[in-house]
Amino acid sequence: GAGVSQSPSNKVTEKGKDVELRCDPISGHTALYWYRQSLGQGLEFLIYFQGNSAPDKSGLPSDRFSAERTGGSVSTLTIQRTQQEDSAVYLCASSSRTGNEQFFGPGTRLTVL
Amino acid sequence: GDSVTQMEGPVTLSEEAFLTINCTYTATGYPSLFWYVQYPGEGLQLLLKATKADDKGSNKGFEATYRKETTSFHLEKGSVQVSDSAVYFCALMGGSGYALNFGKGTSLLVTP
Numbered sequence: 121g122a123g124v125s126q127s128p129s130n131k132v133t134e135k136g137k138d139v140e141l142r143c144d145p146i147s148g149h150t151a152l153y154w155y156r157q158s159l160g161q162g163l164e165f166l167i168y169f170q171g172n173s174a175p176d177k178s179g180l181p182s183d184r185f186s187a188e189r190t191g192g193s194v195s196t197l198t199i200q201r202t203q204q205e206d207s208a209v210y211l212c213a214s215s216s217r218t219g220n221e222q223f224f225g226p227g228t229r230l231t232v233l
Numbered sequence: 234g235d236s237v238t239q240m241e242g243p244v245t246l247s248e249e250a251f252l253t254i255n256c257t258y259t260a261t262g263y264p265s266l267f268w269y270v271q272y273p274g275e276g277l278q279l280l281l282k283a284t285k286a287d288d289k290g291s292n293k294g295f296e297a298t299y300r301k302e303t304t305s306f307h308l309e310k311g312s313v314q315v316s317d318s319a320v321y322f323c324a325l326m327g328g329s330g331y332a333l334n335f336g337k338g339t340s341l342l343v344t345p
Contacts, residue, residue, distance in 0.1 A: 123276075124276075151331065153331070153332070153333075155333070162335055162336070162337045162338065163322065163324075163333075163335035163338075164335075165332040165333060165334070168329075168331050168332060170331070176329070176331075176332070179332065211276070211277065213277075215331075221279055221282070222279070222333060223279075224269075224276045224277040224278070225276055226275070226276040227276060
């Protein structure tokens with residue numbers, strides 16, 4: 121079946137602009153995660169959604185970052201007023217409610233000029 | 234807090250050589266441990282996992298044993314292939330039950 125998909129695959133933006141990154145999880149997976157992969161920090165957890173529960177936003181690096189998940193499926197990660205240090209690959213993953221294996225998407229490479 | 238330390242790469246091996254990538258962790262409680270692999274141009278894939286002490290995870294000829302006494306989860310393969318060239322990430326899932334905490338990754342290059 122289809123895996124986790126993310127769009128766009130690449131995004132180049134100017135400092136100060138807002139960006140939206142999209143994630144389509146595997147159908148039927150109720151848990152969704154965002155991670156960030158950067159040269160300096162490695163892979164970092166950002167946010168977790170499980171069903172209709174309140175998300176765990178403890179990994180978001182600043183209040184410029186936000187995420188939502190509509191209808192328990194598609195998720196959007198929004199970065200406002202982008203900074204150069206936001207340049208990274210943003211990874212989305214999903215998992216079934218009862219399993220703990222996380223399936224990752226191909227990522228969105230964000231470059232802030 | 235929880236953390237994962239893995240050996241720095243890059244690691245370069247000849248085909249059919251023995252591979253070990255060291256991974257140690259710090260965590261409270263009893264974390265689950267994972268190895269993920271990222272092939273060139275592809276997304277992260279789960280390679281193997283172990284959920285309790287002394288468990289051995291294995292897949293595609295790779296193995297790792299959860300050693301609580303040494304807080305380690307070293308990845309091994311007896312005979313590597315060129316197609317094993319990738320970046321390998323050790324990770325743990327701790328008290329949250331869902332957030333993965335990754336090591337920095339180890340790049341492996343296998344030459345013919």
